[in-house]
Amino acid sequence: MIEIKDVRKTFGILAVLKGINLDVNKGELLCLIGASGSGKSTLLQCINGLEPIQGGEIIVDGISVHDPKTNINMLRRKLGIVFQQYNAFPHLTALENVALAPRVVAKRGRKEALALAQKHLDHVGLGNKADSLPSQMSGGQQQRLAIARALAMEPSYMLFDEVTSALDPELVGEVLETMRLLKSEGMTMVVVTHDINFARESADRVAFLHQGEVCEIGTAEEVIDNPQKEQTQKFLRREKRKPLEVA
């Protein structure tokens, strides 16, 4: 379980998160929606300690993320994250991309790590791309590679940071399909997205962030189809007026 307690985050004088309270339960898919600058991506980066926080606390399975005594590298093995810009390692083949962390971080043998990597590539449908370099793969394939790379550390949670926003429209489907697969296998997921349709179909709960605060949270039906707060209604009306944007 991830417990987010009164988390505050500032960049200089700019307050990005103004006291966020949120729990992520085991096995659920929580979608974070909101306008650009509402703090949803920043919150995700805080959860695995890539960003420091200025107040509050984030607790993952009883371990405080930002406590200086926490072994953050150990904790990150529980928290896979996938970024908007894929961030494949360009000098390594797909197989090596996935095998790197198991070998270096989890100290598995080379053969074992490569076998594990092949298993995870197969899982996301890239089994035949093992020897390709990222530059030889489409955006959608690179994004699935990033998912496989995170899964190879066998995390308990997966964080997705607008993973379809940089993709061509025709490549979005294969990535969403992979995410649905993970959900069906019971993975706990926090998904930052602009894709309201994905949130409606797949999320167990949806949180709408507005100016650094959780404005509204509930099931997809409650928040997306029957929003109570004015800001939520406004945001969803704007999103619906952008039918071509798949991000």
Added chain:
Amino acid sequence: MNGYQFYWSIVWDSLPLLLAGAWVTVQITLLAFIIGTLIAMPMAVARQHGEGWAYRFSTCWVELSRNTPAVFQLYVFYFGLGAFHINISSYAAVLISVSFNNAGYMTEIFRGGLSAIPRQQLPAARSLGMTGAQSFIHVIFPQMFKVIFLAYVTQGIWGMLNTSLGMLVGLPELSGATQYAQSNSFRTFEFFLVTALIYYLIAKALQFSAQLAFRLVYRS
């Protein structure tokens, strides 16, 4: 025509001496290349990071090594340390000063390479649980070396040419050995023509082996 007569046979007789000198040159070149690289990698990261004592330390190093003559740097390590009764051999002095010079230039070459790597690569590596050092060793540096390869090899060759300063502190590297050999006959021109050719061949050998290594590592 002023009728200059070349006497190559004198050079030929001294060839074993020159080749022994060339071997010293190759040793110092390779060692200074490796030492310079190992020092420059953390210094480039510190320079890129842009604050703290490590940044100030590496900035001082870069400023001194780039903005003073290499011969001055050699004299500091040889005569300068000697003035404080720290006596090191001429071999050690040349090795240290060329390594010092290499490290300063390589730091800036590496820093240029680091800034060409997308910012998100480091958080992507860290997010998998890698430590900072692991991220640099397995993810950042391999990409950096690909970017800076040509400038890096050029610096290695430049370091090789700098070892010729060993002549000034009595080290029988290639130039020192040549200087000694020609002093019997004063056939300076012939001797240094041959020496220049040997330098050229060493430089080419360095370049080819670096290219070979590049192809093996990067499979391209």
